[in-house]
Amino acid sequence: MSQTAVAQKIVFSPQWTPQAQFAGYYMAQEKGFYQEAGLDVEIVHPITSASESVYSRLVHHESDIIILHLMQAVMENTPQNELINIMQTSQNNSLLFVMQPEYTDISQIDHPKVACWKSGFGELAKCMEFYNNYNFDWIYFTSGINIFISRAVDVIIAMEYNEYFQLLNCGRKISEKNVFRFSDKVGNIPEDGLYCLSSVYKERKADFDLFVKMSIKGWEYARTHPEETLEVVIQRMKAENIPYSSIQQQWMLEKILNAQIDKEQGKATYQLQKQDYQLVRDILEKTEQPFYLIDFSQFCNNH
């Protein structure tokens, strides 16, 4: 890329408001990695109060690259808007069910009210419901844990790196015995990955590959400079008037970086593994969920 060339604009949308979950992209932007690569990256976060998910931004070409959970991406994939995974940050599953302190197993609750984010991420939980023949009363909410603290629901869906910290620190006597870990009980399905439309990727492969390369550089920087990264995350949260706890963001950064480590290889690979894609397909087939079946080589660009 020559210095005189016009920077290529990329609109990138994480699936949530600013937080340490996206620290690597902030650092790539903050340290000028994207700029050095000739990219003009704009990070557009979704609004939690909005009814539409970040996926709708992609299909409406409002964003070029988005973050989706693997299962969400497989389920959202359609022949009309075929998705392609261009990078896989998460290698482990962080999804939890957290029950009210008096429960230690979901089967103890009759027709439980289960709080799930309206913006998604509950696909695996729904598969689990179907497979076990449970009868959940799904309550969709925007964010936070107030719906659980107020005891309006029996169970809340939570990410270990985010809501679980709040739940452990809200004085509700929550402990590990009130937790259902999907990674242990259902399958260790990776979560965050970068996706774009296949059609767009074909046109802008060079730009998107550069974006991936620089994002990896950003994540590696975050891994080696956690304190500086945390400061940047807090600045971004402040800028968007989002309540923040520096202690919680520190926890989140540690957990997110840890979730990126492939358990077999012992390092962050940033690539989707074929067996993980196969695991998702198996689960969806078993639970009779409709999805658009394509080969791994078609779904992921890292072959």
Add this chain to the structure above:
Amino acid sequence: MKFSFSYIQKSFSAKLSFYILGVVGFIFILSLLMFYRYTYREIKKDVHQDAEQMLKITNLSIEQVLGEVEKIPENLKTFVIKKDISEAQLFELTRKVICNNKNIYGCAIAFEPYHFSDTQYYFSPYTCRFSDSLLKSIQLGNKDYDYFHMDWYQIPKLLHNSYWSEPYFDEGGGQDMMTTYSVPMYDSLGDFIGIFTADISLGWLNEMVSKMKPYDSSYTFVIGRGGTYIVYPEKERILNESIFSIAKFAQDTMFSRIGQRMVDQESGFEVFENDGEKSHVFFAPIPRIGWSIGMICSNEEIFAELYNTSKILIFVGVAGVLLIFFFSLRIIKNITDPLKYFSLAAKEIAHGKFDEPLPTIKSKDEMLELRNSFEYLQTKIVKYIADLQVATSEKARIESELHIARDIQMGMVPKLFPPYPDRKDVDIFATLTPAREVGGDLFDFFISNEKLYFAIGDVSGKGVPASLLMAVTHSLFRSITLYQSSPEIINFQLNNAISENNDSNMFVTFFAGVLDLQTGILSYSNAGHNPPAFITPDGQVNFMSVQANIPIGVMDEFTFSLQQMTLEKGTTLFFYTDGVTEAENINQELFGDQRLLTALQTKFAQDPKQLISEIEQHIHHHVKDNEQSDDLTMMAIVYRGWQNDTNIS
């Protein structure tokens, strides 16, 4: 005067003063502790009452504000439930709510999808304050504000109950922290139709709570249902951190416990380390909203007066105790001063100056008694010393005489060894060790007409009487052997001589022998003495066959038996007194016959001096440090036999 440890050790007045100092100091510390404890408890009780009162009053004010707000949607929802109410009337209603209630910032009437109109998925008339005098009315719901899934709407809907939301920061016109009171609405059939809300700004809460400041550095805070800070002096923490996240970060389990009690809606207090400073936190719930209010006061400030008073008391107390110490030291010193002179006088007396003048005592107390006693002591010592001098010179004289007597006694027994250096047929060695200055053991030998006359004896008793009888016995042996060569006759005559006029009933065990040096025939007669031992040339050790008879001096005219044995060349005879076999160690074990026989089995059997030295070592080894209790006499005769001309070199 230096108050060193050695001075205190030596000085009676200093020591006594220190004891007084200790007792007075102890009483003072005890009193101070009691005062401190009692006052601490009283202050603590007062502070707790004040804090409880303050929290109660503040809570009432908060409840009043919240209660007034709650009434509005609760009362007005009945108008909304009516089916014929128009969109304009609903907007007007929200505007009136704001206009008529200064505490309310915003009001929304949010309906379920398509409830108000078949065409409107979202319908929520909303009015809020735009500026001090302007109001803004909008339809709140749209795809970017999907209110159905928001806490203020969904939680009361699920709970079927009114609900105060957790506080949030309003980014609209309010630019302030808000909370929303949501009241669920149901139609005549009991079906849920929507939520009636009233938003209030929490600026007043911060102001009201911050007024509670009983001490300069004390501060108040409010936490929500999940422990999130709602009011706190550091703005950074508000809505960002919770009491639990802070406790987790600081790894402070006590702070976490405080948070737990507060979210559990308890009231009370706890003591904890607040940034390294011991502090009290008083807390009480705000039940209407499920929040909790806390007030932190540092112990330093709560007990400041107590600390100051205690410092003054400590200063006064220490000064008083030191003053008491100083005066007691002076007074005791004055009282006990004569002791110093008594001490000096005692030293002079010890140096022999018995007429050393004593200090004059004017008082009639124990000190005067001490002086009189000292004076009496002086007189007595003078007399005692004089008596002692007489006794000492007498003792010295006796000791001198005993020493002479010992020399005389030792001079009576042979003391030149070897006695016959020119003879090859016989060798003799003997020792006599009295237990006291003089003893009752004896031995003797001499050669006459190629016959060796010898004897060994042991007078009953010890000391001077025994030594005198020993001398007599020795002299008689020498006299009798001038004309008698048969041992039983020697014993017979010796017995008659000693028995005569034996008023003191003393006796002598005695062994007399005559060895024909040419033939080796040993003639002997025993008078109650220990059987001697003999060592054959091939090293066999045995006691001689001896008839006991009776000791010399027991009964006159007693006929002693004669015994004979022929000695082989190279035979060693060993004679001893009972001081050898009865030598005791500290366990009162005797040396005994068996040890003696064992000791005699030595390679030095042919050397009488070495033989006796060996036996002595055995005895010393057995006795060790135990005191010698009896006279110890040993005599060894080595018979090498007649060798014609070669007997005398």
